[in-house]
Amino acid sequence: MLKINFQPKQTTKVLLSSLDKKPRDVLEQRFGLGSTSASPKTLEAIGQGYGITRERVRQIEEDALKRLHKSEAFTELQEVFDELKEKIDMLGSVVHEKEFLNTVGGESPAKNHIRFLLVLGDDFNHLREDDKFHHRWTVDSDRTEKIHEAFRRLHKELSSDDLLPEKEIFSRFLNHIKSVAVNVSRD
Helix, strand or coil: CCCCCCCHHHHHHHHHCCCCHHHHHHHHHHHCCCCCCCCCCCHHHHHHHHCCCHHHHHHHHHHHHHHHHHCHHHHHCHHHHHHHHHHHHHCCCEEEHHHHHHHHHCCCCHHHHHHHHHHHCCCCEEECCCCCCCCEEECCHHHHHHHHHHHHHHHHHCCCCCCCCHHHHHHHHHHHHHHHHHHHHHC
16 A cells, blocks of 8 residues: 555545535535545435535536635645655556555545545546546646557557467557657657
8 A cells, every 4th residue: 555644534624624514515425525425426416415406516516626726725735735646656647546546545435535635636637437448547648648559559469369478568568658758759
């Protein structure tokens, strides 16, 4: 497990304390941060609880995140965001969401708090799952695109009946990374 030097629950508690009750409650439910729910809820479920549309819940969530981003607490907690960025950068600048959260948050509800901090932080870009890759977070979009392109090339190169040792696959991947890096720098 990759150790973090802050307490995720305490950090989000400090951040959320600057919000009014309703926006705080919406964020707690959306991200699974509250003591009553360890699972994030959908916009629809939250809206039903308040008797409002899911679009209104989305607007409240968006506004609350903007307010937090401008808050004094956000500025004061910058070292937390810097540490998370450093951890992702150490792991190659792009990380599989679930694996990263398990690595830094363990099996605890702290994972929800860490995901919330990633959503809130300036340096983190969430890439949605697609037909090639799982949900992932990156701190360097250019490097991430090079890694993605190297994986695409490797996937194209390997036929479904190829059975290669891990070392050979890794070597081919590194060759594709080098090739992508050289081609990008020539452009």
